[in-house]
Amino acid sequence: MKEERLTVSKIRSGTVIDHIPAGKALHVLRILGITGSEGYRTAVLMNVESRKLGRKDIVKIEHKKLGEDETNLLALIAPTATINIVEGYEIVEKRRVRIPERIRRLLTCPNPTCITRSSREDVVTSFKLVSRDPVILQCEYCGTMVRGEELENLLTK
Amino acid sequence: MGLKGRDVVSILDLTRGELEALFETADKFDRRGRARYRLLEDKVLALAFFEPSTRTRLSFETAMKRLGGETIGFAGAEATSVAKGESLTDTIRMLDSYADAIVLRHRYEGAAKLAAEVAENPVINGGDGRQHHPTQSMIDLYTIRRLFGTIDGLNIALAGDLRYARTAASLALALTLFRPRHLYLVSPPQLTMRPEVLRVLDEAGVRYSVHGSLDDVVEELDVIYVTRIQKERFPDPMEYEKVRGSYRITLDLLKKGRKGLKVLHPLPKVDEIELAVDHSEYAAYFQQAAWGVPVRMALLTHIFGVEV
Numbered sequence: 428m429k430e431e432r433l434t435v436s437k438i439r440s441g442t443v444i445d446h447i448p449a450g451k452a453l454h455v456l457r458i459l460g461i462t463g464s465e466g467y468r469t470a471v472l473m474n475v476e477s478r479k480l481g482r483k484d485i486v487k488i489e490h491k492k493l494g495e496d497e498t499n500l501l502a503l504i505a506p507t508a509t510i511n512i513v514e515g516y517e518i519v520e521k522r523r524v525r526i527p528e529r530i531r532r533l534l535t536c537p538n539p540t541c542i543t544r545s546s547r548e549d550v551v552t553s554f555k556l557v558s559r560d561p562v563i564l565q566c567e568y569c570g571t572m573v574r575g576e577e578l579e580n581l582l583t584k
Numbered sequence: 585m586g587l588k589g590r591d592v593v594s595i596l597d598l599t600r601g602e603l604e605a606l607f608e609t610a611d612k613f614d615r616r617g618r619a620r621y622r623l624l625e626d627k628v629l630a631l632a633f634f635e636p637s638t639r640t641r642l643s644f645e646t647a648m649k650r651l652g653g654e655t656i657g658f659a660g661a662e663a664t665s666v667a668k669g670e671s672l673t674d675t676i677r678m679l680d681s682y683a684d685a686i687v688l689r690h691r692y693e694g695a696a697k698l699a700a701e702v703a704e705n706p707v708i709n710g711g712d713g714r715q716h717h718p719t720q721s722m723i724d725l726y727t728i729r730r731l732f733g734t735i736d737g738l739n740i741a742l743a744g745d746l747r748y749a750r751t752a753a754s755l756a757l758a759l760t761l762f763r764p765r766h767l768y769l770v771s772p773p774q775l776t777m778r779p780e781v782l783r784v785l786d787e788a789g790v791r792y793s794v795h796g797s798l799d800d801v802v803e804e805l806d807v808i809y810v811t812r813i814q815k816e817r818f819p820d821p822m823e824y825e826k827v828r829g830s831y832r833i834t835l836d837l838l839k840k841g842r843k844g845l846k847v848l849h850p851l852p853k854v855d856e857i858e859l860a861v862d863h864s865e866y867a868a869y870f871q872q873a874a875w876g877v878p879v880r881m882a883l884l885t886h887i888f889g890v891e892v
């Protein structure tokens with residue numbers, strides 16, 4: 428991991444999100460709601476070498492230990508991501524991401540006549556997981572089903 | 585009573601037992617003919633029809649009046665001026681403060697679910713988008729039960745526009761609460777049943793098959809449920825003409841069927857059923873429409889928790 432050492436040092440405590448598919452790091456930050464204005468020291472590495480993925484992205488967030496509820500949402504666009512929680516330069520917890528049973532707010536329904544698409548309404552979208560393999564989610568308002576590969580395009584702007 | 589105070593967004597919000605109890609109440613109202621009751625004289629029902637619908641609205645209005653209750657509301661173009669750019673949720677909050685229950689018809693899928701989340705009083709879905717029309721399905725099931733004495737064990741075809749016609753999708757969902765012998769889904773390829781509905785059929789273990797023409801299956805059927813194929817679904821008018829012809833219900837087609845075969849239709853119909861069928865023993869749709877009133881009376885009494 429020579430390149431990684433060249434670009435950024437290890438963090439003392441916080442979260443390292445590894446094995447993000449190359450080019451998806453900014454999406455990861457968006458899903459986590461990290462804009463930079465929160466003040467966390469954050470490193471974003473894009474297109475670094477990976478034995479497993481060829482190329483990958485890495486995100487390191489110092490002094491912020493992300494909970495499972497937050498990181499599981501990353502499964503929408505980065506199912507390969509691994510989460511490392513760091514304390515005193517040591518990894519104290521390592522976990523994978525898993526799509527949650529219900530996803531609120533994050534996705535836009537692709538059906539143009541879904542009530543959640545009406546600009547007049549103040550309604551939060553809600554999708555439930557109806558199948559894990561293959562990944563299929565269903566809008567709880569209009570019933571439209573969406574497949575895993577469509578999710579990235581449906582992320583709420 | 586199980587339905588008291590509850591919302592009815594989808595037909596699947598009810599159990600088979602709740603539907604059967606409802607049908608028994610509808611039987612009582614139907615037996616007593618055009619009697620007027622004072623069962624709901626302290627109740628006001630709001631009819632919020634953001635999309636025009638004569639039948640659903642008038643039959644709810646009739647049902648409420650026969651029960652001694654009052655209705656308020658708006659329909660069609662009037663809805664635009666009522667709402668004046670207001671959100672659905674704000675309109676529902678207003679109606680919720682005036683009335684004891686709300687019937688909603690809306691063009692958007694999920695409108696009734698959203699209204700039910702906002703309103704404290706029960707919301708009855710009078711049809712939203714292309715998937716749910718639970719009170720029509722109650723009438724459809726009731727009609728089948730009255731004509732055949734059962735819903736279980738029958739061969740039922742849904743024919744026409746299965747993709748956008750909310751009545752067809754809602755009835756397919758409704759039939760998962762029963763045990764039809766077989767469900768025949770007959771439509772042109774552009775208008776097949778939506779995957780989310782098929783998924784419910786699969787999960788419920790309903791046996792069904794997909795067909796392009798009624799000719800192939802008519803001999804096996806007890807019930808044909810017809811929905812209109814609308815011109816605007818077809819970018820090419822020639823294609824529409826072709827499809828329309830092949831889904832027309834004619835007396836000649838029905839004569840190939842079993843004895844006792846019945847044709848149902850949620851109405852209004854245009855020309856999808858040959859006029860000669862109207863006066864034949866096959867036509868059940870006028871009777872079906874008439875039963876809309878006792879079925880909706882039954883639903884209102886169950887939702888308001890009134891003993892009949």
Ligand SMILES: [Zn+2]
Nearest residue numbers: 536541566569
């Ligand atoms: Zn939707």
